[in-house]
Amino acid sequence: MPVEHKTVAATGNNMVAEAMRQCAPDVVAAYPITPQTTIVEEFARYVAQGKVRTEYVTTESEHSAMSACIGASAAGARVMTATCGPGLAMMWEMLYIASGMRLPIVMLNTNRALSAPINIHCDHSDVMGARDAGWILLFAETAQEAYDNTIMSIRVAEDPDVLLPVMSCLDGFITTHSIDRAQTMDDESVGAFVGDYTPQNALLDADNPVSHGNFAGLGGPYFEFKRSQRIAMDRSKSVIERVGAEFAELSGRPFGLIETDMMDDAEVAIVVIGSSAGNVRHVAKQMRAEGVKAGLVKVRCFRPFPAAELAAALSGMKAVAVLDRSESFGAEGGPLFMETRSALYDLERRVPVVNYIYGLGGSDVRLDLIRSVYTDLSDIAAGGEVPAGLHYLGAR
Amino acid sequence: MANLRELTHREDRLEGGHRLCAGCGASIAVRQILLGAGTDPVVAGCATSCLEVSTSIYPYSSWKTPFIHSAFENAAATISGVEAAFKGLKAAGKIPADKKMKFVAFGGDGGTYDIGLQSLSGAMERGHDMVYVCYDNGAYMNTGIQRSSATPKGAWATTAEVGVAQQGKTQKRKDLTSIIAAHGVPYVAQGSISHWKDLTSKAEKAFAVDGPAFLNVLATCPRGWRSAYNKSVEHAKLGVQTGYWPLFEVEQGEWKLSSPCKALVKTGRKPIEEFLKPQGRFRHLLKPENAELLAEVQADVDAYWEYLLKRCGE
Numbered sequence: 001m002p003v004e005h006k007t008v009a010a011t012g013n014n015m016v017a018e019a020m021r022q023c024a025p026d027v028v029a030a031y032p033i034t035p036q037t038t039i040v041e042e043f044a045r046y047v048a049q050g051k052v053r054t055e056y057v058t059t060e061s062e063h064s065a066m067s068a069c070i071g072a073s074a075a076g077a078r079v080m081t082a083t084c085g086p087g088l089a090m091m092w093e094m095l096y097i098a099s100g101m102r103l104p105i106v107m108l109n110t111n112r113a114l115s116a117p118i119n120i121h122c123d124h125s126d127v128m129g130a131r132d133a134g135w136i137l138l139f140a141e142t143a144q145e146a147y148d149n150t151i152m153s154i155r156v157a158e159d160p161d162v163l164l165p166v167m168s169c170l171d172g173f174i175t176t177h178s179i180d181r182a183q184t185m186d187d188e189s190v191g192a193f194v195g196d197y198t199p200q201n202a203l204l205d206a207d208n209p210v211s212h213g214n215f216a217g218l219g220g221p222y223f224e225f226k227r228s229q230r231i232a233m234d235r236s237k238s239v240i241e242r243v244g245a246e247f248a249e250l251s252g253r254p255f256g257l258i259e260t261d262m263m264d265d266a267e268v269a270i271v272v273i274g275s276s277a278g279n280v281r282h283v284a285k286q287m288r289a290e291g292v293k294a295g296l297v298k299v300r301c302f303r304p305f306p307a308a309e310l311a312a313a314l315s316g317m318k319a320v321a322v323l324d325r326s327e328s329f330g331a332e333g334g335p336l337f338m339e340t341r342s343a344l345y346d347l348e349r350r351v352p353v354v355n356y357i358y359g360l361g362g363s364d365v366r367l368d369l370i371r372s373v374y375t376d377l378s379d380i381a382a383g384g385e386v387p388a389g390l391h392y393l394g395a396r
Numbered sequence: 397m398a399n400l401r402e403l404t405h406r407e408d409r410l411e412g413g414h415r416l417c418a419g420c421g422a423s424i425a426v427r428q429i430l431l432g433a434g435t436d437p438v439v440a441g442c443a444t445s446c447l448e449v450s451t452s453i454y455p456y457s458s459w460k461t462p463f464i465h466s467a468f469e470n471a472a473a474t475i476s477g478v479e480a481a482f483k484g485l486k487a488a489g490k491i492p493a494d495k496k497m498k499f500v501a502f503g504g505d506g507g508t509y510d511i512g513l514q515s516l517s518g519a520m521e522r523g524h525d526m527v528y529v530c531y532d533n534g535a536y537m538n539t540g541i542q543r544s545s546a547t548p549k550g551a552w553a554t555t556a557e558v559g560v561a562q563q564g565k566t567q568k569r570k571d572l573t574s575i576i577a578a579h580g581v582p583y584v585a586q587g588s589i590s591h592w593k594d595l596t597s598k599a600e601k602a603f604a605v606d607g608p609a610f611l612n613v614l615a616t617c618p619r620g621w622r623s624a625y626n627k628s629v630e631h632a633k634l635g636v637q638t639g640y641w642p643l644f645e646v647e648q649g650e651w652k653l654s655s656p657c658k659a660l661v662k663t664g665r666k667p668i669e670e671f672l673k674p675q676g677r678f679r680h681l682l683k684p685e686n687a688e689l690l691a692e693v694q695a696d697v698d699a700y701w702e703y704l705l706k707r708c709g710e
Contacts (some may be wrong), residue, residue, distance in 0.1 A: 062516030071477025
């Protein structure tokens with residue numbers, strides 16, 4: 001059966017809720033938080049209308065939401081949830097437990113700034129705070145990518161070679177609430193793509209009782225468990241690529257750990273995550289019309305980190321700018337900068353890399369700001385000095 | 397309910413060989429309660445606690461039934477997720493519609509009265525078909541006898557010390573059983589490891605109801621109570637006989653004093669000193685200079701007893 005594509009006008013959250021319905025999770029346990037709310041509202045409507053047969057658990061907090069997801073996943077169910085910002089922060093303890101127990105939970109995160117001061121808008125400080133929690137981290141630029149990533153996440157998480165939770169991120173309000181043109185696929189095609197989940201060591205298999213969450217201290221194998229998580233995370237890279245390739249065949253939309261744009265002959269490049277890639281692409285095209293060989297590298301998968309792919313893409317650049325939508329106070333720069341620069345360390349020829357912190361708490365990512373970055377890069381490429389320190393893009 | 401002879405033929409779902417202390421009330425509570433689950437399969441959850449660390453040391457497990465521990469404050473939420481999975485998988489046709497399973501979570505008083513109260517309240521309100529058991533030994537025993545909101549007034553604890561300026565914990569214990577009863581769940585009860593018949597029949601009722609049930613169980617901790625390990629059951633019994641730990645149940649909203657306590661209405665309760673005396677954590681309370689505090693402790697017990705009689709229509 002050929003895939004039936006349907007073009008829709010939908011927000012990122014609409015697309016995610018639709019993808020969740022199509023993935024048919026056995027359990028969703030979630031707690032409402034702006035700007036994730038329209039996902040859980042829409043999913044609740046699907047439940048009420050009988051469009052999905054999920055057991056929907058409306059918990060009293062995000063901590064309990066992730067705890068219930070952990071119980072349900074260990075029980076043998078396909079489990080999904082959604083949160084963001086302070087909600088993700090509240091889950092922090094349980095994020096490590098979900099990955100440590102090797103539970104293939106899929107969570108949507110609608111990137112939101114962390115307090116204080118309180119702010120409901122987009123930045124990546126929520127997910128970047130959880131970047132070492134043992135979750136696979138995928139990012140979407142658009143509503144379409146949010147839909148695609150959600151579906152792929154199920155396959156990646158549940159792959160027997162992986163069995164790790166996946167966090168699929170989309171930018172709060174910018175992607176979650178803007179209406180975009182996107183395509184959905186028919187239920188049967190998505191259902192066939194994600195397939196059935198065959199759990200291992202399920203709690204509900206009472207004939208074969210197992211204990212989950214055992215104590216591994218007092219000289220026990222805690223260290224070895226952690227190493228096995230690292231091995232699974234490393235192994236997930238090829239699984240993500242394989243699932244991405246299969247998905248591309250189905251959807252007609254290519255997927256890579258990174259996406260390169262205008263990089264074939266580029267001399268200067270911007271590395272970015274999420275919705276701002278659109279702004280960067282737009283400005284890069286303008287710069288090219290003005291004779292600047294501008295390129296763009298968008299990171300779609302942050303964990304596992306595509307270090308080799310970035311090194312290959314950025315090798316030979318005359319100057320590179322990394323845009324970080326989160327702070328790492330006191331560090332050399334933002335998380336994406338630190339990892340990207342580290343990925344370039346072993347290159348034969350040193351590539352100058354500069355870091356810009358931008359868009360914190362939903363601060364506008366204006367085109368003239370992106371232009372100023374490319375202008376800086378052009379100056380460096382022309383032999384100008386690499387400006388020291390990190391730069392705040394658009395801070396008043 | 398099943399008689400003692402029948403119960404002895406049921407399989408213990410918590411195996412011996414665990415690392416709990418001699419005289420620990422927690423394992424007694426667990427075994428008595430799981431006997432009440434009948435023959436249906438049971439998934440047991442556990443908050444981080446003595447019970448958890450002593451029964452699940454990798455690669456061993458004392459649980460002859462599916463078991464899950466995830467963290468300290470969330471045993472109720474975790475087991476609610478297991479129960480939700482059971483429902484979800486049934487709805488998906490992946491588990492036969494007529495399959496029966498029980499779900500139970502165990503937590504100590506720290507993990508229940510304090511850090512786990514929100515998670516417990518949420519699970520009770522959502523109506524999961526599960527039993528939550530608090531084994532109440534009146535302090536954070538696993539971390540070294542720190543006071544919790546279940547610690548009785550006047551008790552010594554490592555964070556409620558005894559000295560010239562303070563005589564142990566200054567606050568009364570929280571009445572958690574009433575708080576959970578106020579959720580309007582189908583079954584709530586207080587039991588003690590000293591009254592196996594009462595406790596096992598309460599567990600049977602808790603597992604039988606459709607919806608959430610809560611059991612609060614007095615469970616001796618010889619380490620924390622500073623009491624003789626071979627007298628744990630007797631010490632818990634004194635808790636009941638003095639009225640420190642009344643046995644009662646709230647069945648579909650109806651409060652009932654349990655028979656061992658009904659008898660006390662006629663015979664009268666023992667003075668609270670009887671409960672305090674064998675426990676080193678109360679030694680200072682029995683000194684002449686603390687007579688006033690002791691009278692206060694007795695008055696608190698009396699007041700709670702009166703409150704309970706009123707609620708039970710006695």
